[in-house]
Amino acid sequence: MSHRAGFVNILGKPNAGKSTLMNRLVGEKLSIVTPKAQTTRHRILGIVSEDEYQIVFSDTPGYLESRYGLHKAMMRFVETAIEDADIVLWVVDVTDEGDVAEYHEQLLQAEKLIVLLNKVDKLKGDEQAKLEQQWRAEAPNAVVLPISAEKGFNIDGLMGHILKMLPEGPPYYGKDELTDKSERFIAAEIVREKIFMNYRQEVPYACEVEVDSFKDEENLLRISALVYVERASQKGIVIGPKGAGLKKVGIEARKDLEAFFGKQVMLSLFVKVKENWRNDDRMLRYFGYNH
Numbered sequence: 419m420s421h422r423a424g425f426v427n428i429l430g431k432p433n434a435g436k437s438t439l440m441n442r443l444v445g446e447k448l449s450i451v452t453p454k455a456q457t458t459r460h461r462i463l464g465i466v467s468e469d470e471y472q473i474v475f476s477d478t479p480g481y482l483e484s485r486y487g488l489h490k491a492m493m494r495f496v497e498t499a500i501e502d503a504d505i506v507l508w509v510v511d512v513t514d515e516g517d518v519a520e521y522h523e524q525l526l527q528a529e530k531l532i533v534l535l536n537k538v539d540k541l542k543g544d545e546q547a548k549l550e551q552q553w554r555a556e557a558p559n560a561v562v563l564p565i566s567a568e569k570g571f572n573i574d575g576l577m578g579h580i581l582k583m584l585p586e587g588p589p590y591y592g593k594d595e596l597t598d599k600s601e602r603f604i605a606a607e608i609v610r611e612k613i614f615m616n617y618r619q620e621v622p623y624a625c626e627v628e629v630d631s632f633k634d635e636e637n638l639l640r641i642s643a644l645v646y647v648e649r650a651s652q653k654g655i656v657i658g659p660k661g662a663g664l665k666k667v668g669i670e671a672r673k674d675l676e677a678f679f680g681k682q683v684m685l686s687l688f689v690k691v692k693e694n695w696r697n698d699d700r701m702l703r704y705f706g707y708n709h
């Protein structure tokens with residue numbers, strides 16, 4: 419039988435129910451769940467692996483949900499999330515009348531889109547039927563499914579659609595070696611998040627973080643990470659006057675790393691210019707695209 423594998427990106431406004439849904443979808447089949455694991459562009463929430471398929475779920479990074487009114491950054495993120503995903507799950511909170519995301523139009527462009535009308539347990543009478551009808555008209559190319567992430571309603575139905583829409587292909591991640599990888603992901607994600615918090619606009623998008631060494635010693639985690647930028651000018655910005663920028667990123671990241679791993683952390687950060695890292699083979703491998 420042919421194997422299926424792919425990335426499923428979950429989008430939706432804060433409070434729509436994304437985390438609750440993830441817990442449902444991943445449930446006992448969970449291979450890894452970390453609060454903050456990610457590849458470069460996806461924040462991985464969970465990987466579900468079975469003999470015949472592997473689904474890599476990810477959602478909107480918290481920094482875009484919370485802190486930024488950065489419309490442009492958000493749009494760019496959504497664009498990337500759609501591009502990179504094999505399937506997009508759009509979680510809509512049916513109890514939130516204003517739940518038309520800023521990126522509504524963009525989402526409708528997604529090739530494989532499932533619109534999830536979540537929290538239907540809160541609806542009365544024929545409200546659900548009306549909403550379904552409305553959304554089927556709104557998103558004629560999408561699969562529209564009423565669900566209740568909290569009550570577990572229609573989650574099997576959703577899983578069935580995901581499996582049907584998932585492309586054929588080999589797994590992206592080794593089915594046994596997930597935990598090992600995830601620690602590096604977590605470390606890279608934390609550093610990356612601090613970069614997003616500390617620099618403006620385009621700079622974070624020009625950065626890529628790679629943890630090149632991760633040593634778990636008895637009382638200390640020794641982590642070394644490379645921050646790749648595309649141009650020398652960006653390197654200057656990231657490092658900052660007298661190194662102040664990078665130092666701040668390092669201190670903040672170390673605090674989070676220590677909280678996450680429950681251990682003292684020594685973190686070394688280096689900034690390197692690497693033109694066109696986005697097109698680089700290594701990056702593609704990192705994403706798991708060229709096995």
Ligand code: GDP
Pocket residue numbers: 430431432433434435436437438439536537538539540565566567568569
């Ligand atoms: P996120 O911000 O999108 O990750 O949303 P959460 O998963 O954290 O959920 C936000 C709130 O909505 C929480 O209080 C959940 O308990 C609640 N919630 C999520 N799904 C449902 C649902 O299907 N029905 C109801 N009634 N509440 C839900």
Ligand code: MG
Pocket residue numbers: 433436437438
């Ligand atoms: Mg959440």
